[in-house]
Each structure stands twice: as C-alpha cells, then as structure tokens.
Amino acid sequence: SSDSNLIRATIFPGDGIGPEIAQSVKQVFSTAGVPIEWEEHYVGTEIDPRTQSFLTWESLESVRRNKVGLKGPMATPIGKGHRSLNLTLRKELNLYANVRPCYSLPGYKTRYDNVDLITIRENTEGEYSGLEHQVVRGVVESLKIITRQASMRVAEYAFHYAKTHGRQRVSAIHKANIMQKTDGLFLKCCREVAEKYPEIVYEEVVIDNCCMMLVKNPSLFDVLVMPNLYGDIISDLCAGLIGGLGLTPSCNIGEGGIALAEAVHGSAPDIAGKNLANPTALLLSAVSMLRHLELNDKADQIQDAILKTIAEGRYRTGDLGGKSTTTEFTNAVCDHL
Amino acid sequence: SSDSNLIRATIFPGDGIGPEIAQSVKQVFSTAGVPIEWEEHYVGTEIDPRTQSFLTWESLESVRRNKVGLKGPMATPIGKGHRSLNLTLRKELNLYANVRPCYSLPGYKTRYDNVDLITIRENTEGEYSGLEHQVVRGVVESLKIITRQASMRVAEYAFHYAKTHGRQRVSAIHKANIMQKTDGLFLKCCREVAEKYPEIVYEEVVIDNCCMMLVKNPSLFDVLVMPNLYGDIISDLCAGLIGGLGLTPSCNIGEGGIALAEAVHGSAPDIAGKNLANPTALLLSAVSMLRHLELNDKADQIQDAILKTIAEGRYRTGDLGGKSTTTEFTNAVCDHL
C-alpha cells in the first residue's frame, strides 16, 4: 500500500495517553490531506518481545531512514539502570537542538498576553552527561561537559533559525559568572556565530536574571539559546506563561537533517485510555514537523484550525478547564480545516 | 561611645547604591529606636590600602564576633582571578543557607496576588564548587558537588524554619531524574529530615516542573528547599512574581548562629550617588536580621511602616514607576513608625 508520492514519517505513539493523541494527529492529517504515510513503531515502557529491549533497532532505523518523525510521551521504564527513553533517543539519533516555540494562544487567557518566544536548547551534553560518582561516602559529584562542537552547532542552528524565521534577537542564557569555563565556552561559541549574523541583535543574559525578566516581561526576549539544563528549565517556565506543556510543541533537530517532533508533557497514566487527553501539544509538534518538511501550506492550515478551535473555547479538554473528549476536540479541529 | 545595652551588628554598605540604601536603614532603625549599634566596614571593589585585599580580616572578624550583619550590593572586582565577593563571604563565613521570603506587597500590583513563598537555598556547594577544567581543547567540564553534610544542614534548617514559622509544606526541588547521584543524595537527606517533622507535608518537585507551576500558580508552594544553582534560579523567578529583586529580602544563615542579611540586587552603578535607589530590599533584609535577633516587635513595626509606604504609593522610587528619591521614601517610612 505504499504510494511513492507520499512522504514516509515515523510515529512513536508512546505510553499512556500517547496512542490517543497520536490517533488525533493521524485523523487531522488525513482530513487535511497531508501527503504523509506513517510508519508506526512502539517505543515505551514495554519490552519488545523479539529484541528484549525497550527501544528496537527498527525504531531507530525508521527515523534515520525517514529523517522525520513524531513522538508521543514515553514514561521511563521502572527499575534502576534504565535511562530515560527520551534521553536515549536524543543520544542515539544525535538530536542536538531542541526547539520549543511558545506563543500565547488567542482566546486562551493566562496572566500573559502576546508571548512569542523560541527556546533553543542544546540537547546532548551539559548536565545531562550521565557522569556521576561517589567520591567518598557522603560526597558525590556530577560532571557537566561543554564542548566547542556541540555549542557551535546549537549556536549556528539558533542564529540560522532566527534569520530564516524573521526573528530579531538571540539571547544566550548562561551562568558564566560562576561556571566561567563551561558556560564561558558556550558563550564564546555564541559570540563567534553572532559575528556572522550582524543583522541579528545578540545579547547574553544570566539565567537567574533571565527567569526574573521572563516572569516580569516576556516580551523582552525573542529567541533564547542555552545549554541543556537551562533549556530544560526555561522552556518549561515559558510553557507555564501560556498555559502549560499541554499546549507547547517541540521539535528535536539531529545531524543529517533529522527532525523528531515531540510532545514534551508526560504520559498522564491517570487519564490514559479515557479519551480525556489534550492532543494540542502533539498536534502543534506535528505542525512543526510539516514545516521542517516545507509543507508550509498544510502546516498553516492545520495550525489555524487548532488555534481557532482553542479560541472558540467550545471544545476544551479537562486540563484547560473544559469537558470535551479528545475525540470531540479533534473533530472540531477537523471541522475547521 | 559603646552602650552595653546595645546589640552590635556589622554593616557592609557595599558598592554603588549601597551607601545610600545603608543610610536609609540606619535612619529607619534610629527613628524606630532599635537597640543596635552598627559596626561599619567597607567591603567592595576597592582594595583596602592597608591589607591590599578586597575583603579585610577585620570585616570577617566583625561578623564572626557580632554574629549578625547586614550587607549591601557588592560588585565583583574587575579582572581575572577575582572571585565574587558575595561568594567569598559565603565561603569564609560558612553561610550555608540563603533564605528569601517572597510575598506580594499590598498595593504594588503585579500579575500575581497573594504570593507567599520562602526559598531556602543551599549556599556553599553544588554547581558553585569552582572546580572546572579543560579536558582537551574544546572540551571543558565543571564539577557539581553534593555532600551529605551540607544537604542535611540545609534540610534541617528548612524544616525547622517551616515549623517555627507556621508553614505547612516543604518542597524539595531537584533534577534527580537526570542527576541521580548528586540530586539523589540531596533528596535522600531531605527525606530523612522530613521524617522528623510529620506535621509538615513533604514533597519532591522536579525543577523544570516547579518553574512551570510557579508561573502558573505560585500558591501551590510554601517553603522550597534546594541545591545552590536551583536556589539561585528559583529565588529570582519568585522575586519576579512580586516585582523584582528591589523588593525581596534575603538572609544568609551560617554555622554558629551567624546571620548575614543582604540585598541581592546589583550595585546599580548607573544611578549610584543620585539619591534614586530603592532601599526596600535592604530595609526588609534588615527586618529579617531583627527577627533573627528576636527583636520581633521592632521588626513588625518597621516592616509595617515599609509596607504601608509602598501600599500608599505616594512615594515610590523609579524602579517601581515612581519619582521619589531614596530620602523621600525613607522619610515616608519613618513617618509611619
């Protein structure tokens, strides 16, 4: 049943509410006539009976071959020694930049209006090295690793993104007043790249001050680029400004042009299988996948339909204070297409 | 001129606007009849001509002897190899816990009402170890150190604080899903201490999620305790919720009962000497020093006068959108005593 006019994309529905929200994306894509053929693989907390592992070789190969994919939430397998599957995917696929656009959704009121931020997070090193040990009893250490290679590529991605998306400013977020060598190297790389983009305003902001400014006045920022942990923190803070992780898309960019879009919220086991999940974050992530494929018309069309549905406010899932089911919300989006 | 009924307290006015806001504290204390005699020392970016250092032995001895002190902002001396004076003080005086109460100021409107949070930050280790090196060209690492000793003492301080201040809940903030050993040890210590305080609700919250929850609904939290860098980040975020660092007091607790209260905002060299600085953060820090001395009546009286002045809104400094001078604001506080 393979149609050569179709683009093949991998989909990992994931755990918990994953399958339901993935279903929502499939329905919306097929209603919109998106020329994509999904290649579905299961990655999650259940062991693949054939390979006895959580993440099969085929799953990884599928993303490597298709170069685009969409992933739902994955719970971390319980028990010691299991690395988070999210991290394993980032590492195995060399997903070096995590991009999270965060903008106010018209009609969904929070304390903040007109938020429009892009956080770009280094996704492979820093505090996430996994290198930790006990020095003596009661004294443990973790290593934060910053490399020129990873810092340059994420800085380049950030400035390229800013330029190609009509953004004015890139802020590098750091704590180089304390970690002069690691964050200092990160900043050095950002500065080097900034010189090649004289049309983009470049600034450096200490992370604590950045958080204070974000909650006081998020419109002071535009594109933010930063090491791994700061990106983890700041992207969630930004999500909070507009209503939470249920509303914010995310896309991971890898070497060789790979893009793996993902919903970064949890798998919400408490509501799984009950048709209550909000598919917005996965839908908007799927839209960012379409933009990566330069299917911008389809992307615009679907994004508009999602935003209209939220703006109308007639169909809202429980997390947004409504009573709609996943299906009702999805149907409403389809009706707007 | 030493009166044996007076309590001696050290004061480091610091750099920039430091002397002006320290003057404000002195005026308010003397108007309120606080039985304190100040022992003033200069610590800041100028080298002491006698000792050729930025921080004199006498300054440190003064705090060690008096056990209470108040410090204004200190700029970091320019040039390589100078550690931040703030950090040096924390290290030399073993100031292991940094306490920052953060509450909405009646009459000063922000996006948030009824914020009432206490962040308690481990202040001596973690990402602030200062241990960094280049492994090979283009690869650098920083060490984060967590010890049982420092984690236990800050956890004990946090629960003791919660209990003695009528607080219901202590949240330990961490990223132990990634830094299992370091943040894991921190959590283990918090859990151990929590068992001794069955009347206090204890919970653990991942830092990214904590930031999202704080911007969505800060009233979900009460007392927050955490490793150094997370404390740096979250305390500034919290300050942002209520209007910024110009309004939030801070107090450092050291071994042997030392308390060094401080304004954590910068030295604002651009407005220094112009009678434009907002003395609120230093005044409220001085109030926390009085509470440490159990001079609660004086503390209440002065705090009320500050809050009333802000609530009236007639005298506000430029940072709060007003046009008053430091002197006018200070006089207004004194008028309310």
Ligand SMILES: CC(C)[C@H](C(=O)O)[C@@H](O)C(=O)O
């Ligand atoms: C689940 C966790 C390991 C992950 C992270 O820390 O990166 C998550 O918070 C995220 O932001 O994707």
Ligand SMILES: CC(C)[C@H](C(=O)O)[C@@H](O)C(=O)O
């Ligand atoms: C000035 C800086 C070294 C300091 C810190 O990072 O601790 C400041 O941000 C603070 O919170 O007191």
